[in-house]
Amino acid sequence: MSSPTPNDARWVPWRVAPASGFVVDDPTGRGEVDIAQIDERQFVVRNAFRFSHPDIEEYLVEQLIDRGTPEPQARRAVDAARTFVPREDNPTDLASIPRFLRWFENPYGRHSLAALIHDELITGTANSGALGSDTLSDRFFREMMRTSGVPWLKRWIMWSAVALRTRWVAGGWRRLSVAVWLLLSVAGISAAIGSTGALLFGWPWPTSSPAVSLVFSLLMIFVAAPLWGRQWAASLVAAVAALWLLPAAIVAYFAYALYLLSEKVARIVGLT
Structure with a gap:
């Protein structure tokens, strides 16, 4: 070199x-x-x-x-x-x-x-x-x-x-594996948040044992990891990070969308 x-x-x-x-x-x-x-x-x-x-x-x-x-x-x-x-x-x-x-x-x-x-x-x-x-x-x-x-x-x-x-x-099966992983991740994150809320704050939950649902949702992180092939470690990091990154990102996304809407309204009414 x-x-x-x-x-x-x-x-x-x-x-x-x-x-x-x-x-x-x-x-x-x-x-x-x-x-x-x-x-x-x-x-x-x-x-x-x-x-x-x-x-x-x-x-x-x-x-x-x-x-x-x-x-x-x-x-x-x-x-x-x-x-x-x-x-x-x-x-x-x-x-x-x-x-x-x-x-x-x-x-x-x-x-x-x-x-x-x-x-x-x-x-x-x-x-x-x-x-x-x-x-x-x-x-x-x-x-x-x-x-x-x-x-x-x-x-x-x-x-x-x-x-x-x-x-x-x-593309191909790799893209399909990503799509399946994303579906499993959304389901797992939703279950983790919902069951945690049920355990800590008494949120309504469809099953009588939110603790079991929480454990199952966390296990899904490891079950879904092989869908990333050799990059399975990236799957684990992404899934764990998404538990706290995704909710904050959704809030930030809608907050930014509200700002853009406000700017559009300002232009419509002639504010510069």
Whole structure:
């Protein structure tokens, strides 16, 4: 793997997380990523950066070799995957965080450079990025967030979100498995909330034993996990996080929808 040398003064550690492994092509030596806003939602990155971490790079190479890729080709693929080359035709919204979830995480932060590289690896067609595997690209995203200092639970939640997208885009039985998992998750979360309310607050519940319903709903998390295949761990994280993320996200979604409606009414009555 090629990597910056001590004499290459242009490549300096990313100032946001100097020990992350990210190095930036910055002639000023400050380790800054130059980002310009080009419209209301899109930005362009003006300088190159790359991720340099021997252990993670070797892990990716080994994974590609195990998939049948010759070693020289695998090393070239990983070198391309870990490097972000700026182009005017690759605008970004940074991390694609829905507005109603930005109370949990912003589009920018310690995960920013990992998200930018991940976006380059995930294209409109499944498994067509530099690594030839969206699943492996998702794991690479998680590892880049780890070295950047993103807390354990947050990076695993973000990983489970991109893993869910990967299985959906793959289509076929993988998409069907996601649909079944979502149905089971909605049923399990509803049962968990309802039975907990029945136990703690006396909410009406259709069975005489809400405790049994609560245990059953929690067991559904593990029963449904195999529907994610090799990414079953992402299923567990997503299901547990959804127990508290989803209700808050629903409230935030409707609150934001109410704001948009208020703005529309303001325009109708001529307020500017």
